[in-house]
Amino acid sequence: MDQLETLESQSIFILREAYRSFQNLVMLWSIGKDSTVLLWLARKAFFGHAPIPLLHIDTSYKIPEMIEYRDRFAREWKLNLIVGQNVEALKAKQTFPDSNATRLQCCGRLKSEALKHTLSGEWPRRVLNHETGEYDIVEGGEPFTGVIVGARADEEGSRSKERYFSPRDQHNEWDVSEQPLELWNQFKTDFAPGTHVRIHPLLDWTELNIWEYIERENIPIIGLYFDRGGGKRYRSLGCFPCTFPVESTAKNVSEIVEELRSGKFSNIAERSGRAQDKEDFSGLETLRRDGYM
Amino acid sequence: MNIVVIGHVDHGKSTVIGRLMADTHSLPEGKLEQVKARCARDARPFEYAFLLDALKDEQAQGITIDSARCFFRSAQREYIIIDAPGHIEFLRNMISGAARAEAALLIIDAKEGVQENSRRHGYLLSMLGIRQVAVCVNKMDLADYSQAVFESIRDEYRAFLQQIGVEALDFIPCSAREGDNIVANSDRMPWYRGPSTLDIVDSFAKEQDTIDKPFRFPVQDVYKFTESGDDRRIVAGRIETGSINVGDEVIFLPSGKRSKIASIEGFNVPVQTGACAGQSTGFTLTEQVYVNPGELMCKASDTPAQTGTHLAVNIFWMNRQPMIYNKKYKIKLAGARMPVWLREVVTVLDASELTTNSNRQQIERHDVAECILETLKPIAFDLTTEIAQTGRFVIIDNYEIAGGGVVLKAVESATNRVTERVQQREQRWQRSTITPQVRSTRYNQRSTLVLICGPANTGKEKLAKALEEDLFQSGRYVYYLGLSNSSLSMDVTESGERDEYIRRLGEVSHLFTDAGLILIATISDLDDYELETINTLNQPSDFRIINVGPNRFSRTQVDLQIDELNDIPAAVQEIKKLLTAQRYLIEYYL
Numbered sequence: 001m002d003q004l005e006t007l008e009s010q011s012i013f014i015l016r017e018a019y020r021s022f023q024n025l026v027m028l029w030s031i032g033k034d035s036t037v038l039l040w041l042a043r044k045a046f047f048g049h050a051p052i053p054l055l056h057i058d059t060s061y062k063i064p065e066m067i068e069y070r071d072r073f074a075r076e077w078k079l080n081l082i083v084g085q086n087v088e089a090l091k092a093k094q095t096f097p098d099s100n101a102t103r104l105q106c107c108g109r110l111k112s113e114a115l116k117h118t119l120s121g122e123w124p125r126r127v128l129n130h131e132t133g134e135y136d137i138v139e140g141g142e143p144f145t146g147v148i149v150g151a152r153a154d155e156e157g158s159r160s161k162e163r164y165f166s167p168r169d170q171h172n173e174w175d176v177s178e179q180p181l182e183l184w185n186q187f188k189t190d191f192a193p194g195t196h197v198r199i200h201p202l203l204d205w206t207e208l209n210i211w212e213y214i215e216r217e218n219i220p221i222i223g224l225y226f227d228r229g230g231g232k233r234y235r236s237l238g239c240f241p242c243t244f245p246v247e248s249t250a251k252n253v254s255e256i257v258e259e260l261r262s263g264k265f266s267n268i269a270e271r272s273g274r275a276q277d278k279e280d281f282s283g284l285e286t287l288r289r290d291g292y293m
Numbered sequence: 294m295n296i297v298v299i300g301h302v303d304h305g306k307s308t309v310i311g312r313l314m315a316d317t318h319s320l321p322e323g324k325l326e327q328v329k330a331r332c333a334r335d336a337r338p339f340e341y342a343f344l345l346d347a348l349k350d351e352q353a354q355g356i357t358i359d360s361a362r363c364f365f366r367s368a369q370r371e372y373i374i375i376d377a378p379g380h381i382e383f384l385r386n387m388i389s390g391a392a393r394a395e396a397a398l399l400i401i402d403a404k405e406g407v408q409e410n411s412r413r414h415g416y417l418l419s420m421l422g423i424r425q426v427a428v429c430v431n432k433m434d435l436a437d438y439s440q441a442v443f444e445s446i447r448d449e450y451r452a453f454l455q456q457i458g459v460e461a462l463d464f465i466p467c468s469a470r471e472g473d474n475i476v477a478n479s480d481r482m483p484w485y486r487g488p489s490t491l492d493i494v495d496s497f498a499k500e501q502d503t504i505d506k507p508f509r510f511p512v513q514d515v516y517k518f519t520e521s522g523d524d525r526r527i528v529a530g531r532i533e534t535g536s537i538n539v540g541d542e543v544i545f546l547p548s549g550k551r552s553k554i555a556s557i558e559g560f561n562v563p564v565q566t567g568a569c570a571g572q573s574t575g576f577t578l579t580e581q582v583y584v585n586p587g588e589l590m591c592k593a594s595d596t597p598a599q600t601g602t603h604l605a606v607n608i609f610w611m612n613r614q615p616m617i618y619n620k621k622y623k624i625k626l627a628g629a630r631m632p633v634w635l636r637e638v639v640t641v642l643d644a645s646e647l648t649t650n651s652n653r654q655q656i657e658r659h660d661v662a663e664c665i666l667e668t669l670k671p672i673a674f675d676l677t678t679e680i681a682q683t684g685r686f687v688i689i690d691n692y693e694i695a696g697g698g699v700v701l702k703a704v705e706s707a708t709n710r711v712t713e714r715v716q717q718r719e720q721r722w723q724r725s726t727i728t729p730q731v732r733s734t735r736y737n738q739r740s741t742l743v744l745i746c747g748p749a750n751t752g753k754e755k756l757a758k759a760l761e762e763d764l765f766q767s768g769r770y771v772y773y774l775g776l777s778n779s780s781l782s783m784d785v786t787e788s789g790e791r792d793e794y795i796r797r798l799g800e801v802s803h804l805f806t807d808a809g810l811i812l813i814a815t816i817s818d819l820d821d822y823e824l825e826t827i828n829t830l831n832q833p834s835d836f837r838i839i840n841v842g843p844n845r846f847s848r849t850q851v852d853l854q855i856d857e858l859n860d861i862p863a864a865v866q867e868i869k870k871l872l873t874a875q876r877y878l879i880e881y882y883l
Binding site: 006044045048184 | 364371373385386388389392393421513514516518521523525527529530531558559560561571572573575586611623625682685686687689692693694695696697
């Protein structure tokens with residue numbers, strides 16, 4: 001087996017282990033390349049089906065094309081899609097684009113808070129109804145106890161220490177120094193009431209692996225990643241006020257692979273286009289401890 | 294390729310990795326400058342280790358807390374380098390890191406020499422099954438690049454490794470801080486012309502022989518996505534060793550059920566006729582057999598895995614609470630998850646000193662021990678020396694993975710937890726002077742346990758109640774134990790402790806049958822081993838099995854099989870006929 005096959009096999013194993021062990025499992029789908037690869041791997045693991053519901057946290061500042069893409073594939077692949085949002089903060093305009101928050105505060109409200117309360121079931125969830133094609137509002141949902149996330153260890157320092165199965169306590173907190181033992185593909189699948197587990201099937205993948213796999217599997221990926229004429233493309237997707245395209249003329253997947261393998265991005269960090277990382281050297285770690293993905 | 298870097302605290306593991314990454318140009322652009330600038334700002338001397346210490350508390354304490362992964366590329370291939378912490382407090386993080394690795398670099402400080410964790414880590418490596426080890430004698434700059442210092446450490450540590458059956462590929466004198474013998478030989482040690490650290494890393498080989506071993510496929514799950522219009526019943530998992538083809542006969546252990554591979558399933562892949570070690574895949578079978586997740590699928594033509602309840606194992610224990618007798622733990626071995634008990638501590642090894650102690654009654658944190666475990670039911674396994682993948686396990690204590698271990702051998706045991714319990718009970722029991730025969734004559738019946746089994750929601754309870762009523766009306770001494778809704782089982786069914794529920798059912802049956810009654814009980818999804826437990830506890834009385842719905846026993850002969858419960862009165866008559874024929878219901882003809 002080559003490296004991609006080994007990575008794929010391990011991720012599938014982890015997804016199935018999660019599905020076997022958790023009653024209330026959910027998978028986060030940001031519409032970006034990583035979580036879309038994760039979704040594809042789930043379809044691989046479950047032989048074309050997607051039995052695990054997907055959760056998208058909509059900050060309302062996502063690039064509009066992302067929402068179109070999300071809804072299209074949710075319908076096409078018959079996904080059980082749930083959307084969560086911090087409606088209150090948006091209504092009160094407590095955001096960075098409204099000039100009422102720093103970038104990191106804004107991330108904390110629109111992403112971390114929304115995620116936390118949507119996972120717990122405290123806040124209403126919008127659930128795609130495949131019969132009407134519309135979203136139904138569901139209140140009082142069960143809390144999710146297993147959350148599958150597309151984090152990769154190579155993204156930045158704090159992520160390199162995650163386990164495949166990483167516990168969070170009642171407050172979503174992550175205790176880096178008291179992490180569980182994890183060996184021989186035996187993961188932490190037992191958990192005390194009130195705690196939940198983050199599951200990271202893509203931990204060992206690099207950005208290059210992701211694109212090589214997209215190319216090999218021919219996974220339909222959102223067009224924002226490609227240069228469509230202006231000499232710019234997104235390398236990492238987020239909210240439009242804080243995510244900037246990079247200079248690149250890669251027009252398709254194989255050109256991106258080439259660019260990462262030996263071209264101009266072979267030694268430049270992926271998140272260099274994300275403004276919030278630069279506000280505070282350890283900003284991401286602080287957010288992560290609070291449950292940020 | 295995954296490589297772990299281990300060793301005693303402060304011997305320079307992170308520095309070696311930082312240097313390897315910097316000198317092979319594997320760092321992201323600007324990273325080195327960024328860290329150097331931060332050091333300058335904080336008026337601290339720059340160290341290569343800072344490159345890895347990405348987290349705040351780590352930088353504050355200057356030690357690695359958890360295993361961090363970094364990615365690096367040599368001219369030959371790509372690596373994931375795992376930086377494992379050397380501090381004893383973080384031993385379980387070191388193990389988590391090392392367990393992912395295919396090879397290890399062990400770092401020893403030239404000035405401090407071999408320390409406790411140098412030995413402990415070396416020993417754990419051998420338990421984790423990592424056979425490829427190379428040793429860097431680091432900080433040679435602090436030992437004046439002395440050949441004598443290097444050779445003395447090399448000889449001492451080599452002798453230690455030999456004791457535990459590990460052979461180091463090479464010993465490299467180096468200084469990560471100065472960059473000596475990291476990616477190239479150094480002029481400061483002209484007496485050493487062996488491979489550099491990078492050369493050694495590039496020479497580690499990938500494990501190749503898994504495909505040639507017997508086929509082992511732990512069943513992770515059985516999928517049927519009927520609601521999405523898919524009728525395939527797929528046995529899913531990952532092939533740990535060996536290979537298999539469509540048409541091969543397979544055997545599931547420990548149940549012993551057999552079938553044949555009908556197809557190999559996948560999504561977005563061409564049709565496959567064979568599959569081999571490493572693949573996460575799925576199979577459909579020609580003959581539908583009922584198998585549970587956790588069974589081990591083997592190829593009928595291969596040497597099968599062993600099965601048993603008593604295992605001699607080597608364990609390392611990482612929990613603050615010791616591992617003790619008479620406490621229920623959970624074992625996870627390949628796909629199996631099952632209650633397990635510590636039955637005997639044979640010896641405890643002091644991993645740092647390599648001395649053994651045979652008088653210990655429990656296993657303390659950081660101990661490595663040889664002991665005997667007993668599982669609730671038979672479990673399928675291989676010896677670690679034969680197939681590592683299915684010869685190792687972890688132990689769960691209170692939701693946490695508390696330790697890990699490898700199987701040394703299967704142990705024959707004349708007794709088990711259930712028979713011992715019965716022995717104890719019998720010793721204490723004051724038997725009454727009224728014998729079973731006297732009761733039988735008076736009650737005009739022989740006592741027995743009528744167990745109504747089968748999958749959930751097949752109407753078993755209705756049948757049981759109807760049977761009780763019919764027998765009672767015809768003058769029999771009978772009792773229906775509605776165990777599923779009695780206070781007897783509330784606490785255990787809610788917490789999912791089925792083994793305790795089974796034990797209570799057995800003990801209660803014993804009381805009723807000893808009193809001369811016919812006891813009727815229902816239970817869903819009973820398996821052969823659970824029935825054996827109930828039977829042992831219920832002795833000297835016996836039982837009769839009525840199965841409603843699909844029969845999922847593999848060894849037990851059922852006394853009456855009812856495929857579908859359409860006519861309860863007819864079923865009651867059938868059972869009565871059976872009980873009469875077997876002289877439980879005694880009829881006198883005057």
